[in-house]
Amino acid sequence: MKLISFLFRNEERAGLWYENKVYDLCESGKILNIKLPSKMSDLLNAEEEGLYLARKVNNALIQGKITSQVTEGTYKMLAPVPHPASCRDAYAFRQHVATARRNRGLDMIPEFDEFPVFYFTNHNAIYGEGSISVEEDHLRHLDFELESAIVISKRGKNISYKEADNYIAGFMIMNDLSARVLQMDEMKLNLGPAKGKDFATSIGPWLVTPDELDEKLIKTDFGNTYSLRMTAKHNGKLISHGNMKDMNWTFAEIIERASYGVELFPGDVIGSGTVGTGCYLELNGTWDLEAKAKGESFTPVWLKNGDDIELEITGLGILKNKIVKSDNSTSILAKKKSPK
Secondary structure, rough: OOOEEEEOOEEEEEEEEEOOOOHHHHHHHHHHOOOOOOOOOHHHHHHHHHHHHHHHHHHHHHHOOOOOOOOOOOOEEEEOOOOOOOEEEEEOOOOHHHHHHHHOOOOOHHHHHHHOOEEEEOOOOOOOOOEEEEEOOHHHHEOOOEEEEEEEEOOOOOHHHHHHHHEEEEEEEEEEEEEEHHHHHHHOOOOOOOOOOOOOOOOEOOOEEEHHHHHHHHEOOEEEEEEOOOEEEOEEEEEEEEEHHHOOOOHHHHHHHOOOOOEEOOEEEOOOOOOOOOHHHEEEEEEHHHHOOOOOOOOOOOOOOOOOOEEEOOOOOOEEEEEOOOOOOOOOOOOOOOOO
């Protein structure tokens, strides 16, 4: 089942994506005398019952019992979960961490192998496919991050990794856009990331339930993972490739850590962190080292105003975004306070 959110007649609606067509979940449910909420947040807050009823509608759709699709051109696709209860982003791919540190002349941090770490990003700055408006300072070394993400399906606290996969409503693609100049400046204070990350995170295009990925399932002693190819294209050029199965911390382990002493809620989004090769921070460092070894010069690559960035994960679709500098954009970098 592929769950979506879309804008129709200026109203957010929850829907199903089937054979490249949009079906309104609430309206489709009425055909079967099934009462379903019209918005994704309400559907997820219904927890297992909501997903169970949505699956009944989806099965009827597959059987041809529902044919009333939303007319193409009358809707706009949104992030599958437009208003997540929270948004965490983890650090699960060792290759990315090790390579990024090596490129900066740093040893691999041993704590990476001790526990999965994450940070909170801005759950009110969530985008789906389409244009993303950014400020002048965001375009100073603007970066993409190729990630997968999960959405929590039910409330839970102190969840064991042995049970954690049962708390996953589905999977989607995540692009954790990053303003590297802002990020690096503020993290010198050993706090953050904040302004370097809080302006935009895109997710989508669908929320894919785990059963859709059964053929790619890999069971481990520490939770499920999936063999899903991950790629990124910048203005149509392939720049990154990896695989979700290379996560060194499973989502089950990340859920266990995230839920320790606190309650997770339906609609919480948790990202995997960047796959190896999955951002320019990592790639630029690698390409620079390679160029230096050849005695060549190298100019770092970053996202620019008007650029397209396209992320794809097997089974999860393609998430396309265009970077657009906002009108009347201003800078905060030049504002400095003299010490007393």
